[in-house]
Amino acid sequence: MECIYKKPATLDPKGKSGFCPGCTYGTVVKLIAEVVEELDIRERTMLPMGVGCAVSARDWVDFDSMMSLHGRTTASGLGYKRVHPEGVTIILQGDGDAVAIGMAESVHTANRGEPVTVILVNNQIYGRTGGQMAPTTLIGQKSTTSVAGKRVEDAGYPIHMAELIATLKTPRFVARGSVHNVKEILKTKELIKKAVRIQMEENAYSFVEIVTACTTNLGIPTSEVPSYIEDVVLKEFKTGVIKDESNLN
Amino acid sequence: MAKKVLMQGNVAAAEAAIRAGLNLYAGYPITPQTTLTEYMSWRLPEAGGQFIQAECEPAAINMVLGASVGGARALTATSGPGFSLMQEGISAMCGGKLPGVIINVMRSGAGGGSIVSSQADYNLAVKSAGHGGLRSLVLAPYSVQEFVDMVYNSFDLAEKYNNPVVILADGMIGQMHEPVIIPEFKTGTDARLKARGPGEKGRPKRVFKDTVSVPALVEKEYDAACAKYDLWQKEAVEYEDMLTEDAEYLIIAFGSAARISSGAVKALREEGVKIGMVRPKTLYPFPKERIKAIDKNQVKAVLTVEMARPVMFYDDVALYLDRDIPHYSCTRAGGVIITPDEVEEAVRKIL
Amino acid sequence: MAKIVVDSEACKGCGLCFSACPKKLIKAGEDINSSGFNYAVQVNAEQCIACKFCAIVCPDAAISVYR
Incomplete structure (x- = not known):
């Protein structure tokens, strides 16, 4: 029998995934590792990780990574890329790191067109710190800082970061995907691959927001999370390519 | 040249x-x-x-x-x-x-x-x-x-x-x-x-960490x-002595405060006052040994000049200066630039 | 002929593969790994069609597929 699918070699065989059981943040990191393997860029890849659940990737990937200060990941990531333009810098952030504390850095990195690829994992919560409200938390969603459900009067509406980035002229490619079923996982993998190729081949900025959900803090069984994403979350955050000015097909 | x-x-x-x-x-x-x-x-x-x-x-x-x-x-x-x-x-x-x-x-x-x-x-x-x-x-x-x-x-x-x-x-x-x-x-x-x-194919990955998370390991980092x-x-302390060999009075200052005070040192020397200056160039590491070495049998008083209120640099000098040597402070703050005349006057008060 | 191999140490018993398998061949096993998870096991492997759905959805890259 022939092996037709296995763990990519770019995930450390001795490494452990630090994500919670059933958390599809792990799926995102797996897809990034598969793209790195397929594009054969292991030694060129640098993965700056935001503060939050993203750091769980550190001991699992078998390529370079760097920890960052909260919200400053795009800044330190682009600083690295500026001095290693031959490298491929894939910036992994959550909704706190990129949309709250790092909003300025996220926008200005995109606006200057720094040739990095930002992967924003939107799970609508601050997972690592125990489930506080995020700028992407849904209206009515409970969290430890919105115990009765998030209200517009207190916190405004969820921020649609992909659309916000797409309003800027400079970014070459902006998309949103999800990883809650096989079809979407395969589509999102192509989005990631295209975004990374745009960095490599066109020396341009690319952005992919990926919708997940925090199984631990939602308090619902893992098996119900995919339909929660399909029926609730994706009504707020739409998947698809929002902006594509690249020459890649 | x-x-x-x-x-x-x-x-x-x-x-x-x-x-x-x-x-x-x-x-x-x-x-x-x-x-x-x-x-x-x-x-x-x-x-x-x-x-x-x-x-x-x-x-x-x-x-x-x-x-x-x-x-x-x-x-x-x-x-x-x-x-x-x-x-x-x-x-x-x-x-x-x-x-x-x-x-x-x-x-x-x-x-x-x-x-x-x-x-x-x-x-x-x-x-x-x-x-x-x-x-x-x-x-x-x-x-x-x-x-x-x-x-x-x-x-x-x-x-x-x-x-x-x-x-x-x-x-x-x-x-x-x-x-x-x-x-x-x-x-x-x-x-x-x-x-x-990028380096060689198959090389080990590089992981940058600004911190570790296990307390015992953090403590080890602190010890290092x-x-x-x-x-x-x-090995890294640097300072400059100006006319300190026979000095009976010392100004201690850094940066522009030292630059300005050097004018006062020159003017007072012309009048025969045996005054000198110790000027730290590294603030950390602080020139502790140089300050400790100020000899109370030779130096009658020290004037620390800095442009800050409340004093900060003065406190670090005081930490290492022999307690038997009277230690004075001369300051301006808020963007007010001290003048050589003001430093001179401050020295005269302690002569 | 087809089958899957589950890396028992990588598997966290999350169950996403249970729902993903169109033939419902995967379930939580009786044994636990060193982390304490009841890792996934495939039963009736002769019915496996090597669709790879389980491996694709696995967030831990714990499944290899053979055909």
């Missing part, structure tokens, strides 16, 4: 950094640093480096951090308010054992403060590199030439110790024009950068840092 050129401190320092092999500068305009950023914006790209006008100071210090992770020689410059904003980044660079240089062209006042020169960021720079209690190596120039020389050497120093170096240049030093010799371009400054390229600071105290 190298020619002297009349240059502004900020601009000369920027040129010195470029000649020291600077790969990346990230900064946000802030008075009185602005002319440094402006000069960098066109001169650094011309010299083959990366210039970024960052969106804010936290972004700037983190761009420096990222570049340093990549092995590059990286610099940022700011003033008080921006220096406050950079503390987290400087802390991370200390924790991550990253070389890098941060220039603080000091202004005055709290909050937005005043744009005029002072020495009010002494504690912020010296006592802790941001939160967590690690330390930057802190240098204080007192002339444009010294600003140039310190910046020129700071990258080697930072790489030698894998640590941030902070250059506390009083606003005056950044803004004033003096004749200066600009050193030649260094060669071979990109060893660290080259070592962090203590050993580093002990080493600095042994």
Whole structure:
């Protein structure tokens, strides 16, 4: 029998995934590792990780990574890329790191067109710190800082970061995907691959927001999370390519 | 024989950094640093480096951090308010054992403060590199030439110790024009950068951490840092003695306060007062032994001159000065620049 | 002929593969790994069609597929 699918070699065989059981943040990191393997860029890849659940990737990937200060990941990531333009810098952030504390850095990195690829994992919560409200938390969603459900009067509406980035002229490619079923996982993998190729081949900025959900803090069984994403979350955050000015097909 | 050129401190320092092999500068305009950023914006790209006008100071210090992770020689410059904003980044660079240089062209006042020169960021720079209690190596120039020389050497120093170096240049030093010799371009400054390229296929991954999370391991990191600071105290202390050999009175000052006080020292010497000055060039490591060595059998009184209220530098001098020697303080603050006459008058009061 | 191999140490017993398998061949096993998870096991492997759905959805890259 022939092996037709296995763990990519770019995930450390001795490494452990630090994500919670059933958390599809792990799926995102797996897809990034598969793209790195397929594009054969292991030694060129640098993965700056935001503060939050993203750091769980550190001991699992078998390529370079760097920890960052909260919200400053795009800044330190682009600083690295500026001095290693031959490298491929894939910036992994959550909704706190990129949309709250790092909003300025996220926008200005995109606006200057720094040739990095930002992967924003939107799970609508601050997972690592125990489930506080995020700028992407849904209206009515409970969290430890919105115990009765998030209200517009207190916190405004969820921020649609992909659309916000797409309003800027400079970014070459902006998309949103999800990883809650096989079809979407395969589509999102192509989005990631295209975004990374745009960095490599066109020396341009690319952005992919990926919708997940925090199984631990939602308090619902893992098996119900995919339909929660399909029926609730994706009504707020739409998947698809929002902006594509690249020459890649 | 190298020619002297009349240059502004900020601009000369920027040129010195470029000649020291600077790969990346990230900064946000802030008075009185602005002319440094402006000069960098066109001169650094011309010299083959990366210039970024960052969106804010936290972004700037983190761009420096990222570049340093990549092995590059990286610099940022700011003033008080921006220096406050950079503390987290400087802390991370200390924790991550990253070389890098941060220039603080000091202004005055709290909050937005005043744009005029002072020495009010002494504690912020010296006592802790941001939160967590690690330390930057802190240098204080007192002339444009010294600003140039310190910046020129700071990258080697930072790489030698894998640590941030902070250059506390009083606003005056950044803004004033003096004749200066600009050193030649260094060669071979990109060893660290080259070592962090893609490398061989299959090489081990590199993981940058600014911290570890297990307390016992964090404690080990702190112990290693203590050993580093002990080493600095042994080998990296720098100061200058001015007419101290027979001095019965000593002024202790750094930066522009020392520069101004040197005028008072000269004037008083002409009147026959046996006065000298000890001028720290490194504020951290502090010249403890030099201060301790001030002999109460020779020196009748010490006057510490600084442009900050309440005093900060005075307290560090007091920590090591023999308690039997009367110790006085002479200060101005808020951007008010002390004059040689005021220093002279302060000395006369203690004669 | 087809089957899957589950890396028992990598598997966290999350169950995403249970729902993903169109033939419902995967379930939580009786044994636990060193982390304490009841790792996934495939039953009736002869019915496996090597669709790879389980491996694709696995967030831990714990499944290899053979055909």
